[in-house]
Amino acid sequence: MAQKTYWILYLFFLNTTIELVNGEFRKLFEKGIRYERLSPINFTEISREYGYKSEEHTVITEDGYVLTLFRIPRGKNCHFTAQRTPVLIMHGLLLSSDSWIDSGPEAGLAYLISDDCYDLWAGNVRGNYYSRNHIRMNPDEDPEFWKFSLNEVGVYDLPAIIDYILDYTRSVKLNYIGYSQSGGSFVIMCSEKLGYCDKVRVAILLHPVAKMTNAKSQAFRAITEVYQILEPNLQNALELEALPRGGYVQKIVHDICQNDLIADKICRSILTVLDSYNPGSVSVSTIRTLTGHFPGGTSVRVMAWFNQVLNKKEFQNFDYGPLMNMKIYGSKQPSIYNCNATTAPIVIIHGKNDNIVSKKDVEWLKNQLPNVLEVVYVKNPLWNHFDVPYSQHTREMIYPKISEDLFKYSGNGVEL
Template sequence: MPSKRVNTFNVILISTVVVGVGYVLSTPWLPIKLEVKQSLGYPKDSLLNFTELTGRYGYSSEEHTVVTEDAYILSMFRIAKAKNCHKRKRSPPVLMMHGLLLSSHTWIDSGPNAGLAYLLADACYDVWLGNTRGNYYGRRHMTLNPDTDKKFWDFYIEEIGKYDVPAMIDYILDNTGFDKLNYVGFSQGCGTFFVMCSERPEYCDKVQLMTALAPASRQYHTQSKIFRAVTQLCERFENSFSLYGLSEVFGAGSVTQEFFAFFCQLSDITESICETLMNVFDHVHSSHPGSITNDTTRVLVGHFPAGTSLHNMARYGQSMKTKRFQKFDYGSEQNLVVYGSEEPPEYKLSAVKVPVLCLYGKNDGLVDTKDVAWLMSRLPNVLEVMPVDDPHWNHMDMTYSQYTSYAIFPKVHEYLLKYTEA
C-alpha cells in the first residue's frame, strides 16, 4: 500500500503537470508589441485585422456586431466591395463559417488569388464571414468578463450551433431583406450547422444550400495523433484544469500562438519546419509541396490559433471515442440529470433537410474519409460528394491552399449559381 508520502508526491506531480500544460494551452505570454513585431520582420499581413487586410488588397469590408440570445457578442464581416466584381451582387447572401481554433481570417489568409472569400466576392457573391464565441472576434459578452468569469467559457459546439449560427443568420437576413441564404462551412463550421438543424430546425429552413468543406461530425477515425492527444488530454483533465481557472485554450497571445508567430518568420529553415509541423498535425500520408506557401504559413500563424473553450476541446476528445455524433458525455449519472438518459442524445442528422454539397480531401488526417462517408450516408438531401481531384489534398489545404481557385472554387461556384440570382 503506497505511503502517504508517495501519495502526496503523486498529487503534487499531477498538479504540476496540469498547471504546466494548462499554462501552455491558455496563458498569455509576455505580449510582443506591434512595433517589435514590425522591427523583427513579421509579415505585414499577419499583423492586420480583417478589415485592414482586405483593404490592403483592394476589397472594402464592414464589421458588424451580432448579439446572441445568451448575450455573447460576436464580430461578423461583410465584403462590401470586391476588387474584381463590377456589377450587381448575386443574391441571396453567402455566410462562411470557419473551423475549430480558427476565425474569419481562415478564408483570406492565403491571399486574393486563393482565399475562398476573395474568389466568391470577385464572382459577385454577397459574402459574410462569421466568428464563433471564444475566438478573438467573439471574446465579448453583455455581462460576463472572459478574463475573470469562468461561466463565459462553459460552451462547446452545442451552444455555437444553437445560438451563434442562428444569430448570424438572422442578422444577415434582417440586413439584406432576404428570406434565405447560402452557407459555406469548413470542418467545425459544418458540425455546428448540423447541430443547429438538429436543435433548431426552423433555422435550417432559412438556408437554401449548404456547402460542406471537410465536414466534422463524429471523428472516430481521426488519424492525427497530435490532435487526439491534445483533445483527449483536455477531456481527461478538464475538471483539474478548471480548478486552476483554466477555461480558455489556444487564445490569441497565448504561449503557443505567440511562439509560432515568432518562430515561423525567423528564416527559410524555420518556415520549412513550420510547414512540416502542419503536416504532422494533420497526419498527412504524404506532403503537398507548394500547396500552402511559406508566405501563407507566415501570415496564418499571426491569426491562428484563435482560441476556444477547454470544454469544446474536451468534446472533440470525446468525439474520437464514439461512433455517434452526440452531445457532451458527462458520465451516466450526470447524463441522467442533464438529459434524462444514461447516454448523451445523438444529434438528429435526419433534420438536415437543406441540400448539401460536400468536398473533402483523400489525404485528410483530421476529418477522415470514413467519417465523411458515414456522415453523408445519414444526411437526407446530399446533392454531390466530391473528393478533391488531388491525392495529396489535406485538411488545411481546404482553406489555405494556393490551388483553391481550381481545386475547390469551380465546384462551389457551380452549385452556388444554381441557388442564386444575378
C-alpha cells in the first residue's frame, strides 16, 4: 500500500512538472488563480483572531529582494516584562512564517514563544508568497528573480533580517531558531558572511539540513530529482518558480483537504509518504489549515540544490556543472561550506523518525560544527520532520528544551 501511494504521488508531481514546462502554470496565472483568492488573510490577521497583536515589517536585501517579516512583540498570555533579546524563527522548505501559527495557539511555536514574553520575529525567505518581490525585477516576468539556491538565502536573506531586527530593537544580539533548510542556511551564513555568527547568542537548529545522503524519503528524492533534471532547460520566470501558493498543486491540495474525512485519510497519507508515520500528531484541523499555505513556493534551483545534497558527501554550494563551476567558483567542483566557521553556540533538536533529515546526517553535522552544546532527540520515537511546525504535541515534545535555552541565552532582560 505504501509503495502504491508513493508511485501515485510521484506521478502526480511528475505530471505537474511536465505541465509547468508546457506553460500550464502561465495559463493558470493568466486566469487569476493566485494565493490571495485562496486565503485573503495573512499572519497578522490570523494571529489577531486568537488575540495576538502582531506587526508586519519589510526588509530589503543587499541584492534587492523584498522580504516580509512578522513580529509578535508580546504574547497574549505574557504577564511580565518582555525579554530584551529578540528571537528570530525561520521556516523550512516550501513553508512560510504561517507554519509557526497553523497549529493554533496551543501548539504553534510563534504563540508559545511570545507567550513566554519573548519578542518573537518570524521571517520569510525569498521566493515564498510573503517574499515574492524585488526592487527592480518582476517575479512573473524576469527569470533572474528565480536564479537562487539556498546559498543566497544564507548570504543575503538571513544577514538582512538579522541586521533589521537588531537595528529596530536596538539589541546587541538575538537568538535564532532555524527549522530544516533554515538550519542549513544559518551554517551557510556563518561560513560566507564574516561576523554574523557573532550576532547570535544561541542558535537552536530543529532537524537541520546539511548533508542529506541518508534521507529515507523516496518521495522527496523523486520530486527533487524531477526539478534537478528540468532546471537547466527552464527559461521563463513562471517555469522557474516551484510549487507556488495559488498554483496548480497547492490549489488542488487545499481544495480536497477541506473535507475532514479526506484530510484525515488522503491528505495525512501524503504527509506520511513525504516523511514518515506518526499517528494523531497533526490534527485534522491543522491539516486543513496548513494546506492553505503549503506548498508556499520557492525557486526550481532550490529544489534542484536539495537533490544535489541528497547525493553529495559534503555540504556544498550549487553545482552548475564543471564548466560553469570553473567560472563561478574557480574549480570544477562547487565550493564546500566551512562548517567550522559556525562559532555561535548550537543546540540541535531532532526526531529519530525523520525520513527527510536522518539521524546519521544530523550526527555528521554535529561533528562538523565547533560549538555544539547539545544534541537532543525527542522522546517520542515517532517524532518526524513535519511534526516540528505542525504537531499538536509541540508544547510537550520540543518546547520545554527550546524555552530552557532561550531563557538561558536571553540574559534575563540584561544584555550580556
